[in-house]
Amino acid sequence: MSPAQLALVSVLQFAENLTDRQAAQAVACRIDWKYCLGLELDAPGFDHSVLCEFRDRMAEDDRADRLLAVMVDRLVAAGLVKSRGRQRTDSTHVLAAVRTLSRLELVGETLRAALEELAATAPDWLAGVVTADWVKRYGRPVRYDRLPRGADAQRDYALTVGTDGMTVLQALARPDTPQRLRRGKQVDVLRRVWIQQYWYDSASQLRWRGPKQTKDRNSRRGMPRRSASAPAADGNPDPASARVPWSGLEIVSLHDPEARFSHKPGKARWIGYKDHQTETCDEDMPRVIVHVLTTPAPEQDIAALDRVHTALATQHLLPAEHLVDTGYVTPQAIHHAATVHSVTIVGPVREDPRADEHPGFSKDAFTIDWQARTVTCPQGVTSPPWKPTIADQNPGLSVLFRRSDCRDCAVRKQCTGNVDGKGRHLLLLPQPLQEIQSRARVEQKTPEWKERYAMRAGCEATVSETVHAHGLRHCRYHGLAKTHVQHVLTAAGTNIIRLSQQSATDRNPRPPSPFYRFSQTLLTELAA
Ligand code: SF4
Numbered sequence: 001m002s003p004a005q006l007a008l009v010s011v012l013q014f015a016e017n018l019t020d021r022q023a024a025q026a027v028a029c030r031i032d033w034k035y036c037l038g039l040e041l042d043a044p045g046f047d048h049s050v051l052c053e054f055r056d057r058m059a060e061d062d063r064a065d066r067l068l069a070v071m072v073d074r075l076v077a078a079g080l081v082k083s084r085g086r087q088r089t090d091s092t093h094v095l096a097a098v099r100t101l102s103r104l105e106l107v108g109e110t111l112r113a114a115l116e117e118l119a120a121t122a123p124d125w126l127a128g129v130v131t132a133d134w135v136k137r138y139g140r141p142v143r144y145d146r147l148p149r150g151a152d153a154q155r156d157y158a159l160t161v162g163t164d165g166m167t168v169l170q171a172l173a174r175p176d177t178p179q180r181l182r183r184g185k186q187v188d189v190l191r192r193v194w195i196q197q198y199w200y201d202s203a204s205q206l207r208w209r210g211p212k213q214t215k216d217r218n219s220r221r222g223m224p225r226r227s228a229s230a231p232a233a234d235g236n237p238d239p240a241s242a243r244v245p246w247s248g249l250e251i252v253s254l255h256d257p258e259a260r261f262s263h264k265p266g267k268a269r270w271i272g273y274k275d276h277q278t279e280t281c282d283e284d285m286p287r288v289i290v291h292v293l294t295t296p297a298p299e300q301d302i303a304a305l306d307r308v309h310t311a312l313a314t315q316h317l318l319p320a321e322h323l324v325d326t327g328y329v330t331p332q333a334i335h336h337a338a339t340v341h342s343v344t345i346v347g348p349v350r351e352d353p354r355a356d357e358h359p360g361f362s363k364d365a366f367t368i369d370w371q372a373r374t375v376t377c378p379q380g381v382t383s384p385p386w387k388p389t390i391a392d393q394n395p396g397l398s399v400l401f402r403r404s405d406c407r408d409c410a411v412r413k414q415c416t417g418n419v420d421g422k423g424r425h426l427l428l429l430p431q432p433l434q435e436i437q438s439r440a441r442v443e444q445k446t447p448e449w450k451e452r453y454a455m456r457a458g459c460e461a462t463v464s465e466t467v468h469a470h471g472l473r474h475c476r477y478h479g480l481a482k483t484h485v486q487h488v489l490t491a492a493g494t495n496i497i498r499l500s501q502q503s504a505t506d507r508n509p510r511p512p513s514p515f516y517r518f519s520q521t522l523l524t525e526l527a528a
Helices: 005-015 019-030 031-037 049-058 063-077 104-123 123-127 132-138 150-175 185-196 301-312 331-341 402-406 412-416 431-443 447-472 480-507 515-525
Strands: 084-094 199-200 205-209 213-215 224-226 260-262 268-280 290-297 321-323 344-346 367-369 375-378 389-390 395-399 425-428
Touching: 005 019, 005 031, 005 049, 005 260, 005 480, 019 031, 019 049, 019 132, 049 063, 049 480, 063 290, 084 301, 104 123, 104 150, 104 185, 132 150, 150 199, 150 205, 185 199, 268 301, 268 447, 268 480, 290 301, 290 480, 301 331, 321 447, 331 344, 331 367, 331 431, 344 447, 367 480, 402 412, 447 480
Parallel strands: 084 321, 321 344
Antiparallel strands: 084 268, 199 205, 213 224, 260 268, 268 290, 367 375, 389 395, 395 425
């Protein structure tokens, strides 16, 4: 079949949430699919594996995105999508098609998969590397219920597996080893997992890395601390550099090395990716998904916003107004979108996270004099000139009131939140960003702004539709590129379903309900 027909089959497949076999069967058996594809009634169809190969090709470069772009271009030409209108974006978590593994299972299974790969490609070479006891350790899947019990036994097991893995890697590095063995997919994963899970100390002793560092919620500076629930590594003191890396880098499954662990506080913990969907939301126009972005799970929403705008600019589809939730909004993002893309971001700016520490004396209660570089507090005291600083890797302005001014202040405790007599400290953003933040915090409390922002909520329905009707929540494939293909095809399928329902509704508008007709009659009579 032609690539165009296979692309259409793929879109229809995700529109109906079918497997490859079901889609191939639909091409062979269903008259509506044959009609849509322009096939003869007796066309025999194709083997379902063709779809898998076709998706592999779609995952190269930006072919999947171009497919959605072609659809959107046609809708623009038909007047169903307009540039410089309103759009809204939301993200949702996507579960990778992998099993959650403990660290011991991960290293055991990674080595076992590498041995399987080497046994298939170079059995003679492998015979000179392994010993008889390896068969017992790696002859069957490494599962948690088969692992040794107790912290000491598990530590010994981890080091045994680590030593075996290093034996394989060192044998692969020998000059007489064929190059092709080093290029194996599972061998590459073995190499990367071993770097992340083991290290050599100064005495050249192989060591099991300690658990990753987590941020101390009670520390204002976010200083890392050791996780209280994490087991000890190998009983030896381990420097911070000898811990497993943070979630953005850590490989958690050998089957999908690009999948990452992430969590939304109080909502979800998952291994996989994130899908950002952008759809139009203009009045009296259909809701069309115009852009899809797939990112690693730990990547923050705010990091995706500029990529979305850049992609929409390439398609000449930038909105005039973009509705997003708090995760996408910072003063920097509002400023950047306005100056670079001429897009107005409509979304709530975070309230001052330390407002509780200073009840009634938040940053917005202070008057800023940008010329004099000073701040005046609600009690009328003016600070010394501020100093430039760096906060969260961004430039800022540090304002520190004099201790002598604050010490005798009647409201010092409410304002400073401390009892040791220190002066009040404020952290300001550079002028344009600070003005955006202050203005937005006032504006977002008004009924007019809330009414304008209410349109964003429809994005939740789109996420729900793609998740429940088209199976978006669960990855069908491994790897970010193929997961992105799934997301794009899902978006294209969703658009087709929506537009077909829209045209049906336009042709046969739903009649008003009996009560609506009754109320209209009643209102007419009352008016008379
Ligand atoms: S504590 Fe200092 S900064 Fe706060 S209101 Fe009193 S004088 Fe002003």
